[in-house]
Amino acid sequence: MNPKQLVGEAAAAYVKDNMIVGLGTGSTAYFAIMKIGEMVKSGMKIQGVPTSKATEKLALELNISLLPISDVKKIDITIDGADEFDGNKNLIKGGGAALLREKIIASVTDFYIIIADAAKKSDVLGSFALPVEVTPFAKEITLMQLTALGCIAQFREKDGGLVITDNQNLIVDCKFDKIPNPAEMNMKINQIPGVVENGLFTGMADLIISEDGKGGLIKLD
Ligand code: 5RP
Numbered sequence: 001m002n003p004k005q006l007v008g009e010a011a012a013a014y015v016k017d018n019m020i021v022g023l024g025t026g027s028t029a030y031f032a033i034m035k036i037g038e039m040v041k042s043g044m045k046i047q048g049v050p051t052s053k054a055t056e057k058l059a060l061e062l063n064i065s066l067l068p069i070s071d072v073k074k075i076d077i078t079i080d081g082a083d084e085f086d087g088n089k090n091l092i093k094g095g096g097a098a099l100l101r102e103k104i105i106a107s108v109t110d111f112y113i114i115i116a117d118a119a120k121k122s123d124v125l126g127s128f129a130l131p132v133e134v135t136p137f138a139k140e141i142t143l144m145q146l147t148a149l150g151c152i153a154q155f156r157e158k159d160g161g162l163v164i165t166d167n168q169n170l171i172v173d174c175k176f177d178k179i180p181n182p183a184e185m186n187m188k189i190n191q192i193p194g195v196v197e198n199g200l201f202t203g204m205a206d207l208i209i210s211e212d213g214k215g216g217l218i219k220l221d
Contacts, residue, residue: 007115007209008032010217011079014113017044020067022078022105023059025052025098028115032079037062049075051105052098053166078109082116083199084128085208089114089220090182094131094199097156097165103197106204114208118218121210126178131156131199132189133169142194143172149188151176169196 001009008031015021015036023033033055040046040063047067050056059066080102084092091114093099106112130151134142139155146153151174156163163171179185179200186200208220 001215003117003211003213004028004115005031006211006215006217007117008079009035010209011113011115012036012039014077014079014111015039015044015046018046019076020047020049020072020074022075022080022109023048023050023055023064024078024080025055025102026081026096028081028117029055029079030058032115033058033062033064037064040064049078049105051080051102052096054096055098072108075105075109077111077113078105079113079115080106082114082120082201082208084120084122084125085114085116085205085210086122086125086182087220089205089208090125091201091205092125092128092130092199093201094133094171095128097131097163097171099131099199100133100165100167100169100197103201106201112204112206114205116208116210118211118213124178124180125182125200126176129173129175130179132172132174133165133167133196133198134172135194135196136168136170138194139170142192145192145194146172146174146189149174149185167196
């Protein structure tokens with residue numbers, strides 16, 4: 001089985017009847033959502049909370065009931081992917097530009113499961129350029145202030161234009177050599193006025209489900 005499917009389906013097994021379930025974004029979360037869709041088709045009742053417009057569309061296609069974000073107070077379980085993780089369950093997220101909604105939804109989640117194939121594991125975060133969501137206003141000032149933190153910062157582009165997030169903001173990808181203290185860097189970045197949120201998730205993941213490259217699961221809790 002493809003590693004993303006393996007970890008995605010393993011995470012879906014934690015979803016039980018009547019739960020409110022945060023639905024992640026990306027190619028790994030896709031497999032968890034597909035499995036949840038099958039479970040719903042077989043009669044399980046859940047309410048989903050999507051972390052992006054793309055996930056909302058997928059969930060609706062699978063007939064997963066969605067809870068409007070204005071009605072969400074607490075989420076029982078969220079399953080999401082990551083771009084990089086370390087042994088302390090610190091994460092870099094936002095490769096799919098959904099980090100703001102993902103972090104808000106993670107922040108009200110009781111049990112936050114991250115699913116990631118073996119290639120995403122690092123001893124120290126920093127291999128993946130850290131995504132930062134910024135306001136379009138004064139974007140050059142924000143870029144300068146991010147660069148001053150010691151990274152090579154550039155606006156994410158696609159099809160010849162700047163990537164616009166679901167929240168009508170921009171993404172800056174910040175390539176650090178290493179991020180030895182993710183919690184401190186998270187705070188420093190979020191102190192920049194033009195930063196909306198960044199992709200460092202520290203102290204949030206309860207369980208990381210990964211794999212050993214040979215078809216076996218690895219759980220980090
Ligand atoms: C989107 C994310 C994704 O979870 C992350 O990019 C991992 O995606 P994939 O499973 O496709 O590698 O943070 O903003």
